[in-house]
Amino acid sequence: MKKSFRLLLIAIAIGGGLNTAAAQPLPIRVGYTALAGSFSPLWMAKELDLFERHGVQSSPIYMASTLAYQAMLAGETDFTVGASVPAVQARVGGADPLILVTYISGFTFSIIARPAIQQPGDLRGKRIAVTRFGAPTDFGARTALKRWGLIPVKDVTIIQLGGLPEAFAALKADSVQAAVLPPPFSTEAKRLGMVELIDFNQSDIEFTGLGLTGTARYMSARGEATRRVVRALVEGIWAFKGNREAALRAIQKYTRSTDRNLLEETYQTNRKVVRLVPRTTEAAVRNVLEALADQNPRARGANAQDFYTNRFIDELEQTGFMRELAARYPDALR
Structure with a gap:
């Protein structure tokens, strides 16, 4: 009974259901790090108005590579979608980035x-x-x-x-x-x-791959905004795997490629590695820390669990959000 009550409170807190547009839209600044097909879940969230569906106003900003993380840590943006290695490096160095979503575990290049x-x-x-x-x-x-x-x-x-x-x-x-x-x-x-x-x-090289990173201070101060962004991106993941034609249009728009065969191959390659339940694993973070230890000895003694949280993904599963997405995007499971 107590467990059911807690789950009900969580459901109320995160707005319940797939549509949170009735909530006051929150302006969110999201940077991303590359013009590659692996960023399609983010592009889908924008192109299919999934940010708006979940009560967010956002136009993702392309900021090449490490610049996106620097902007986030400086408070110029709120979140970054990209490979999580720079976030791990920054946290080892004393900054407070926190990995919230990992939808590709490993490198995509x-x-x-x-x-x-x-x-x-x-x-x-x-x-x-x-x-x-x-x-x-x-x-x-x-x-x-x-x-x-x-x-x-x-x-x-x-x-x-x-x-x-x-x-x-x-x-x-x-x-x-x-x-x-x-x-x-x-x-x-x-x-x-x-x-x-x-x-x-x-390859057998497992690292924290692509996903969503924020900062611990932002998550603490603006938990609801963080929750909405995670929801929008997770639905973007399901839409990417479940709506092929929309995904191809998004890849074409952002990569500026017009070769249909090339677009198809890009889509299929990324579809194979994008995960519907985008948890971050301790092992993947630990491998990054071990690799970084050669350049920064502080990485050797770091606790991998300090670099990520699965709190918001757990909430989405506990409240039935993932089941709702499975019903909305049945092709994502094929």
Whole structure:
């Protein structure tokens, strides 16, 4: 009886049901870190007016890579959708980011090389492009190079180019001999005859991947705003997996790709890895901390559970929100 009463209170607190538009819309600033198909759940939340459905006014702002996290920590935005590695790095450094949602566990990109690079060892003495130093692409490049017995910077020069379009352009121009790229850029690169040295989706490297990050201070002060944003993004996840045509339109709009085959492949690639119940796992955070320990010894003694919360995801399950989404988007389960 007491448990049922607690669940009722939670349901009342979060507005109940799928439609919270009757609540006063809250202006929310959400940054995101890349123009890649893996950000489709966020784009779906915008394009299908899911923010408004859940009582939020928001137009997501593209801010390349680590800039989005810097803006959030400075209070210029409220949330960031992106890979969670920078959030873990920042918290180890004393800031207060907190991972709220993880809808992809792991990296969604590949390392793509020029045709002359047929195996990882051929990268010795060459240049590899990432978006920015400290960004997930940089983290992934360094992790892969170490696995291949190559010393980052010493054996392979790492170049930061600001964004994914810039990295792809540099690869095509042979300004760099490899680049860390997600679909649709990696897909197009392979069509041009480039070589995929590693697909992180198919590797055994598990890290906190893409999701929603806020700050502990914002969550504490504005719990209802946080709750609404989580609801909107989670419905965006279900809509992405359950509404293929709408997802393809969103990918086309934001990536500016018009190649139908490329759009289809980008959608299918990401659909396989996007999780409907986007919890963050302790193991994924711990792996990031272990990798960071080489550069920052403080990471070695950190408690992984301090870097994330599943509180809002638990609420969505306990109040039946996930069941309602399953009924609204039945194709998401197929």
